Amino acid sequence: MTHVLRRLLSVAETSDAVVAAAPAVAPREVFRRFWPYTRGGRRWFVPVVLFSLIGPALDAGEIWLFKVVVDDVLVPRDLHPLLWIAPVFLGLVVASGVLGFADDVTSTWVGERFLLKLRSDVFRHVQGLSLGFFERRRLGDVLSRVTGDVDAVETFLLSGVADALYYLISLGVFLGLLFYLQWDLTLLALVVVPLFWGTARHFSRLAKTASRERRRRGGSISAIAEESLSNVALVQAYNRQGWEERRFERENIGRFRAAMASARIRGVYGPIVEIIEVSGGLAVMGLGTWKLAQGQLTLGGLLVFLALIGKLYGPVHGLSGLGTSFYTASASAERIIELLDQRPQVAESPAARRIGRARGDVEFDGVGFRYPGTSSWALSDVSFHVAPGETLALVGASGAGKSTVSKLQLRFYDPDRGAVRLDGTDLRSLRLSDVRENVAVVLQETLVFHGSVRDNIAYGLPGATEGEIVAAARAADAHEFVERLPEGYDTLVGQRGRTLSGGQCQRLAIARAMIRDAPVLLLDEPTTGLDVRSGRRIMDPLRRLMAGRTTIVISHNLLTVRDATRIVVLDHGRIVEQGTHDDLLARDGTYARLHRLNAMTGPTSNGKVLS
Numbered sequence: 001m002t003h004v005l006r007r008l009l010s011v012a013e014t015s016d017a018v019v020a021a022a023p024a025v026a027p028r029e030v031f032r033r034f035w036p037y038t039r040g041g042r043r044w045f046v047p048v049v050l051f052s053l054i055g056p057a058l059d060a061g062e063i064w065l066f067k068v069v070v071d072d073v074l075v076p077r078d079l080h081p082l083l084w085i086a087p088v089f090l091g092l093v094v095a096s097g098v099l100g101f102a103d104d105v106t107s108t109w110v111g112e113r114f115l116l117k118l119r120s121d122v123f124r125h126v127q128g129l130s131l132g133f134f135e136r137r138r139l140g141d142v143l144s145r146v147t148g149d150v151d152a153v154e155t156f157l158l159s160g161v162a163d164a165l166y167y168l169i170s171l172g173v174f175l176g177l178l179f180y181l182q183w184d185l186t187l188l189a190l191v192v193v194p195l196f197w198g199t200a201r202h203f204s205r206l207a208k209t210a211s212r213e214r215r216r217r218g219g220s221i222s223a224i225a226e227e228s229l230s231n232v233a234l235v236q237a238y239n240r241q242g243w244e245e246r247r248f249e250r251e252n253i254g255r256f257r258a259a260m261a262s263a264r265i266r267g268v269y270g271p272i273v274e275i276i277e278v279s280g281g282l283a284v285m286g287l288g289t290w291k292l293a294q295g296q297l298t299l300g301g302l303l304v305f306l307a308l309i310g311k312l313y314g315p316v317h318g319l320s321g322l323g324t325s326f327y328t329a330s331a332s333a334e335r336i337i338e339l340l341d342q343r344p345q346v347a348e349s350p351a352a353r354r355i356g357r358a359r360g361d362v363e364f365d366g367v368g369f370r371y372p373g374t375s376s377w378a379l380s381d382v383s384f385h386v387a388p389g390e391t392l393a394l395v396g397a398s399g400a401g402k403s404t405v406s407k408l409q410l411r412f413y414d415p416d417r418g419a420v421r422l423d424g425t426d427l428r429s430l431r432l433s434d435v436r437e438n439v440a441v442v443l444q445e446t447l448v449f450h451g452s453v454r455d456n457i458a459y460g461l462p463g464a465t466e467g468e469i470v471a472a473a474r475a476a477d478a479h480e481f482v483e484r485l486p487e488g489y490d491t492l493v494g495q496r497g498r499t500l501s502g503g504q505c506q507r508l509a510i511a512r513a514m515i516r517d518a519p520v521l522l523l524d525e526p527t528t529g530l531d532v533r534s535g536r537r538i539m540d541p542l543r544r545l546m547a548g549r550t551t552i553v554i555s556h557n558l559l560t561v562r563d564a565t566r567i568v569v570l571d572h573g574r575i576v577e578q579g580t581h582d583d584l585l586a587r588d589g590t591y592a593r594l595h596r597l598n599a600m601t602g603p604t605s606n607g608k609v610l611s
């Protein structure tokens, strides 16, 4: 029997979930962390408490009237008292209804206000985390925390506490009345309470384990759905649907098992509690009937007593069950706390300076950098200087560290050794927003988001005028094709620019960088993925964009590189050559070799020979 019960209540916590479980946090700590979010809504706690006080009193009044009906109307078969009982009873029911409405609206308002703040805060926090966090974490899981787990915190802190309060007050009121009516019967009824508590404690613990597993599996499901659906073209092209489905299925089954474990725990808990409840009720009924026979109790008195006992077990039941929902909610709270405890790897120093618009003097001074959690150096001892208006080209094989340079320039990461400077000041002593305001980027992976063409261009300069947007589009050679789109600048482009060609997306990205008008420009493989004609087509707008700006261009395309003031050749994170195109050709080293290869492959490959 015990063996069966144990199996029934077991929760399979497995280690194969895609997402790891968040560290456990004590309930007191959960309260401490989230209590500040109730600020601004705390004065509304007063009416909520008041409603909790009045509610049980009205309930008790209704029950008392029932006793009067039995003893003064039914037993003597006299209709007269009903003339005053009926309106009072109706009045009580109406008052209960109004109170229920007010209680519902107020507590929802308090709870939703709390959630409003917490959700925005969690989102703000996540947005402020460094790129490193997103490169390590599964986006789907983060999304499921921001959208799903946040709600559970409200249960933990507000609805849970409000319910607990309501139950406690109800207990007080009903117990008071019961003792007043029959103290000995009440004591008998209370004998079962410790049994209630013991059972509830045991089941709460089991429920928490099941909920933790369920939330974790939920996060894994979102992670897999996000990863596979956002790469649906890749999945379908490689016929990997089956594999993705199996991955999804595994997590789905994990969640199903956890949900079933929860259901079993609830299912066993319910009847056990009922058995305890009924035993108490029967014992009271036995003694009560004996007292009725002895004339120590009226029939109305006994009926009211039994009704009150029913009402008493409700809050006891609720209070003990609350432990279960508390623990369920705390499993979600742990996942939010883990998210909130993440610190951005690049933090702004309190003494960070404003610089306004920089001249655009960029310097890497003995920079060494390792990605967090890795042991090899992505960059070591990298030094170069780009004066305002100059162009520096970074070339090198794939994985040489070129994109890492641009990540450090944007201060997505801080170097482990040396310094990156803008206008002679270490980026670490500048305001983060200023550093990024002074840089415009055109990346390898074109960042076009779901919205109109106009919104996509204006993203570079919030509040840009129509004239500025069109001017930027013209300079980026985008105006013409935008005009031809069905709704011109109002045309919606799909997420990641799915409805535009690669070259068109890239020209929008150039327009966006153009409108930003920043002194420093980062071009990371701007012609990658484009065919020869499209690649050539964006060279003119790119040149216009680069004019007068300090530019760091990362490119496999030696056509882009040729005009650079200086070319830096990277290999395994180190600078192996540095100079102008002619210098490097004359030196007949790595660059010259790459150049020869580039010339050999000709225009068909768009000059991409370095990867």
Ligand SMILES: Nc1ncnc2c1ncn2[C@@H]1O[C@H](COP(=O)(O)OP(=O)(O)OP(=O)(O)O)[C@@H](O)[C@H]1O
Pocket (backbone or CB within 6 Å): 135, 371, 372, 374, 378, 396, 397, 398, 399, 400, 401, 402, 403, 404, 405, 611
């Ligand atoms: N987020 C990351 N975490 C750990 N290692 C990384 C990360 N990003 C890049 N690396 C490693 O750092 C090194 C340099 O990468 P980087 O992206 O800068 O190369 P790259 O020259 O831009 O390559 P490509 O031309 O292919 O874009 C590589 O060995 C790469 O594996």
